[in-house]
Amino acid sequence: MATPVLQTNGLKAFYGDAQALFGIDFELNAGELVAIIGANGAGKSTFLKCLTGLVKSEKESISWNGQHIGGMHPGEIVRLGLAMVPEGRRLFPSLSVEENLLMGMVPQRKGPWNIERLYRMFPILKEKKNLPGTSLSGGQQQMVAIGRALMSNPEVLLCDELSLGLAPIVIREIYNAMPEITAEGMTVVIVEQDVGMARNVSQRLYCFQEGLVSLKGESSELTREQISQAYFGV
């Protein structure tokens, strides 16, 4: 069996004395689209922050193609091929749309994604390329955040709460871009609170509850009752 591209073994995370993750076991295989769901405070975003090095963890608890990367600097991790679309977009306010996109570029990583390709996928961004990134609508900002992450030509793309604060029609527009992204063979992890959307777009699904994995399986095989029980713990 092939080595998972990304794996965590008993991953724990702390904010000072407060423990946020209590031993997460997670596997991600090349080319998959995996969703992580869970209520607020379940540890989903902390988990992604651990994977990207923003929250420190033990070295052996995270493996990238068999190499231990726990606690590495975020810059080293992005150069390995892991990029993240952060919760709340977090565009750089003093940078234009195009400058925000260029910030994502990692010279060491070559691939199909470049600024012209992104403008073809999201034409509105080309029209607004010289405007401050934060002057755009929420949906357009999310496009910039996705584009910025794709600019590094990552092997694995982590998306944290893509639908947060967006209108349903905008969420659909954002998710419509997913097939073009995964068509390149990119592996994707999405963190979502919208359970229906997460089930529809993913092949496998993890549910987190209070810093632990409460359910995992093939998205199409998990029942609504199983998910409800794992999500709410009732």
Place this chain on the structure above:
Amino acid sequence: METILQGLLLGGLYALFALGQSLIFGVMRLTNTAHGDFIILGSFITLTLTALGIAPWYAVLATLPINWLIGYMLQRYVLNGTLGKDPLPSLVVTFGLSIVVQNLLLEVFSADPRSIDTEGFNTMSWALTGDISVGVLPVLILILALSSTAGLQWLFNHTSMGRSFRAVSDDREIAELMGLNARRVYAQATALAFVLVGLAGALQGMRTTVAPADGPMLLLFAFEAVIIGGMGSFWGTLAGAMLLGVTQQIGFRLDPGWGIWAGHLMFLAILVLRPQGLFPKTRG
């Protein structure tokens, strides 16, 4: 007319004092209370190089890379450790550095004021009209101040280094997620600021006399220019420096003892009436 002109020329020097401070504050939100002492250190580095027999303008040029190195090392190995949400550690450390630099200069060079020998360049002047003449060195300083401001603004707006400066200033965590090493970017910003500090120090030493204890006064002028202009804005800093220079000159004109006071009063008036400064955040 002459007062305004002399004020603008003095403002050019103050702009060079203040640009480095503006850059460091803009990128790191760090207030360097040793800024004035590092300007004086720059003067003494140039002085030492001229004492070694290097021609004055070559000594100025040689001061710049030396200062770049000092700035880079200082940020990388000292100041980076003080950065965080609490501004107190950086204030305490730079205050300590101020005392260290002043006392080091006193120990090595004594308290005597001295100036850099420009081989007569600092006394050359152009007569504009029968009554008004301007010094060649102050005009050169003004040109350097304008070029430095324009250069910094261009670097911030049009280069990948400027983009990195703005990105780490906006959101350090996300900038690191984009592959930037924020500590290295901070060190580059301080190194660049110290090049300006070195230039300002060398020109101050050419224009007038310098002594190890002069730093705090220069820090005050730099602070005033930055705050009058608006934090984080290079053109604002230049405008603030010009306004400070002109106000001081008007004060000197009214009474030779009032020049510096007039500048302080104008600064206080701006703080009361427009605490955000005249042109805040015009950078980018």
